[in-house]
Amino acid sequence: MASYFDDHSLEDPYKARRPNNNNANSNSRFNPDLSHFMPREDTDETAQTPYQMGATSMPGEGDFRRLAQLFGTFRQREEALGDEEHQEFLDNLITQLMDEAGASGKHGPPPASKSFIRDLPFVPLKEVKRDDACIICNENFQENESKAGITKLPCKHFFDRDCIVPWLELHNNCPACRAEVPSDDPVWIKKKRDAELAKYAAEAEVDEDWMYS
Ligand SMILES: [Zn+2]
Ligand SMILES: [Zn+2]
Structure with a gap:
């Protein structure tokens, strides 16, 4: 069976998460998501989350697994480079994501709000220090300019947008300091x-x- 990584480019983790690129096998078993094809018939709006009401579905098991896999590739690189502290940081995030995948996200924090993600600031490259790296992938911003750009959370932690957006689509907090953002x-x-x-x-x-x- 072809793996996720055979099918999808790792260069663009955000794009790889979009519904059209879903790995059908990983997403369908526990959380069959047919919302893209069928109108919702539930009428009790108070019981529904915005994800169920709107065009986008609630994050499911496959979303957590895909992000864990992406972070796993960052971890492999750290292993090669010998950065143990960052390996441990990624280990914790991966463990959390796999736990959440097992519970289909029901026990973790909710996703960050759509407007919060949409309005994330674009931080110009000249505003980050020479040694600053994305907290998630640990790539130096200056040496490895991300196509999607740099952003920062209200807690003042800096990230590649490619790295933080998929996290925020599943969690309303900073992966480093856990400061909460709106949901x-x-x-x-x-x-x-x-x-x-x-x-x-x-x-x-x-x-x-x-x-x-
Ligand atoms: Zn990054
Ligand atoms: Zn933070």
Whole structure:
């Protein structure tokens, strides 16, 4: 059987993830995704995520596996170069992705919001330092200029867009420091709102205690 890497160029991991390039074998067994071909008939909109409602499907097992495979190629290179710290960093990401693939992404963080990914800033090459490398693939930005360009997250970590976008399509956080970024996931939005409200409530209580003491 031809492997994913036989069929797809590794030069463009983002492109390789698009639905038309799906490795049908890896995606179909646990999470048959027919949403591209069939209109959804569910009417209870509150129970649906934007991914189920919109044109794009929820990330499935195959999406996590493909990204783990891509990160695996970065890891192999680090092994050859002997960068153990970065190998360990990639090992952790790969382990996480494979766990998430097993659960079809149900237990991990939700994807970053579409608008957040769309609005990621383009960082000009002259703005990164000479020694700066993409945190995911560890390639120096200056020496290995990515065609898709460089971006940074609000936590100020820099990445090749090719490396961070596929991660953000599966996780609403920075793979390095885990700082959260926005998500469209209604469950995540509700959790955030509840946490805000709980914080206000706690603050209001403190104020009252102070007034009546
Ligand atoms: Zn990179
Ligand atoms: Zn970060």
